Amino acid sequence: MSTDEIKRIIIIGAGQAGGETAQRLRQGGFEGEITLIGEEPAAPYQRPPLSKAYLKGDLDIDRLMLRPASVYAEERIALLTKTRAVWIDRANRKVRVEGGRELPYDALVLATGAKPRKLPLVGADLDGVYLFRTAADVDRVRERFVSGAKLIVIGAGYIGLEVAAVARQCGLDVTVVETAVRPLARVTSPEVAGFFLDEHTRQGVRFVLGGQPALIKGSDRVTGVALTDGAELPADLVIAGIGVTPDIAIAEQCGLTVSNGIATDRQCRTSDPNIFAIGDCAARPMVHYDGRMARLESVHNAVEGAKIVAAVLTEGKEHTEEAPWFWSDQYDLKLQIAGLFQGYDRIAFRGVMADRAFAAFYYKGDKLIAVDAVNRPAEYLGAKMLIQTNRTLPPSVIEDMSRPMKELVASAR
């Protein structure tokens, strides 16, 4: 279908990716109908503050909003909240929502995000055991999230560690249980993980590494977590941060190709040319990594998908992709990540961990593929620029602290 014939666009999922898409379609000059269907009660909002300032109580929900709810009407975007899309009829190009209403589309964007994994344990449904994905989840946590309370965080990924950091700052007693032998095992190197382990330990967080939860204890509300080795940890509340699974239910129902997320091409087009998929629910070829398929869970990836799809559907200038980026705030540490570190065979450092300001550069052969920068924004942005423009610098050059990052980047080829 040529873009002239596209009069009606439906977006399923009113999260960061869906919300950005609607807005960028309008900015790109699309004049037709836009319907944004979302299951949550709120207009699209940002999730990153949920495990940071929002948990701490520094921000109210209005400040999480991507746009004030009134902007959608002003821009003629039909925002259907508390509405779940349940069925896609690809042959007749219709979406059915709960309650039976059918909405026709010319182009459809799936931005259904991801669902947090529930603890596969007896007791996971007890009062006081929480998942951590939506603003409503955090609102529920808050009543128990008080100074002196005993918190067990299960899973030492970024969200788990951010929650642990806020909890310490709010005076909770915190234990993190992680099945792997180190925190952040899937997302960073042992070196950087070790730095965060030390930092949290110094801040008073206890870690049970290689710990296997067996059971959540309690009769109506949680009282503790039992581990497979027989240990029992008391708890007033338990927060599970054991990862997410892409929400592919509706894509599978209508028979789109799915493998670790809804599979798309570089333009975010699924196996049906009239349907696109973006954000946490979708995997696409990574332009900076030889086209290898990846499903990323980040704000950048959600925004990138929105920009790509808006450019395709408005026949705008093709969007030039940035290198993947991500950040995590813990205590006064700002971790900024560019690139994808998987498959690295060498690390170079600028700065030293003891100064709490350093960057780890990951190489695969000669090629710089990623950076983890802690309180080192220049190293982060410099590496991001290099990856984006397919340039590299030898480790020995990167490690030369007598030369500022900006100068090094200018010299790279």
Added chain:
Amino acid sequence: MPKITYIESNGKEHVVDAPIGQTVMEAAVKHAVPGIDADCGGACACATCHVYVDPEWLTKTGEQSSMEQSMLDFANDVEDNSRLSCQIKVSAELDGLVVRLPKSQH
């Protein structure tokens, strides 16, 4: 509420009511001022909320943190009056603030 004027690179002006305590970036985004992307939502991680502060307001908008300085160092078309608008908090003192937007945030 303090009023802030945003001037796009093509000269188009947007005058916006900015709640005290929020940031100059948030006020722009909430009023859909084009030209401030703010991809990271104010986490000082993306440098896509770059503005030029009208010189007479520079003292009132305060100092850059070293984090902000380093981020700006890598942005395009940086001038002496460049700031990341997510790092400027709106106060009563900033009523009447004028900021200009760069041609592009990338």
